[in-house]
Amino acid sequence: MSSPLPEGGRLFFALWPDAALQRNLYKVGRTVAPPGGKPMAVHNLHITLAFLGTIGADKRQCMEAQAEAIQLPRFELMLDRTGYWARPQVVWLGCSAVPEPLQVLAARLNGAMAACGLTPESRPYSPHLTVLRKARQGPRQLDIDPVHWAVDDFVLVQSLTLPEGAQYQVVRRWPLAGQL
Numbered sequence: 384m385s386s387p388l389p390e391g392g393r394l395f396f397a398l399w400p401d402a403a404l405q406r407n408l409y410k411v412g413r414t415v416a417p418p419g420g421k422p423m424a425v426h427n428l429h430i431t432l433a434f435l436g437t438i439g440a441d442k443r444q445c446m447e448a449q450a451e452a453i454q455l456p457r458f459e460l461m462l463d464r465t466g467y468w469a470r471p472q473v474v475w476l477g478c479s480a481v482p483e484p485l486q487v488l489a490a491r492l493n494g495a496m497a498a499c500g501l502t503p504e505s506r507p508y509s510p511h512l513t514v515l516r517k518a519r520q521g522p523r524q525l526d527i528d529p530v531h532w533a534v535d536d537f538v539l540v541q542s543l544t545l546p547e548g549a550q551y552q553v554v555r556r557w558p559l560a561g562q563l
Contacts, residue, residue: 398430412514451557456559459532462527493508537556
């Protein structure tokens, strides 16, 4: 069941770690982050699957129905590397091998966007977990001790921009089926 949302929020689908994993990912992020920049809040750490933007109730219902139809197995994600994108000034954690269920999940959500009258992402999917924004340089190290994440669901999240920064709220979850 969908929850009502405050006006003006942007929506996106994501992989959302539990609180313990978020704390662990935050520590890893702080270890590799260069000086300066703006660290992501621990409770906001996630991997985006598909960004929807600000959409009406009809398109939200369509996307939720499309998400409901996705049947994929649970999978393990291993975050084992870092990276830096200079233009958006972002330091991130990523995976050297993208699990097939993650590729399929992102592709199906992207396809659902077109089916629901939204503009899908044209760039290839590149899963990453942002740890630092407004970074003027890349991470202190490229390789990290692997962080294992047992992914058993995906979520719809609302992003609100507030004076104190972005606030993310999980508004709905969809379980993945089967074994890891």
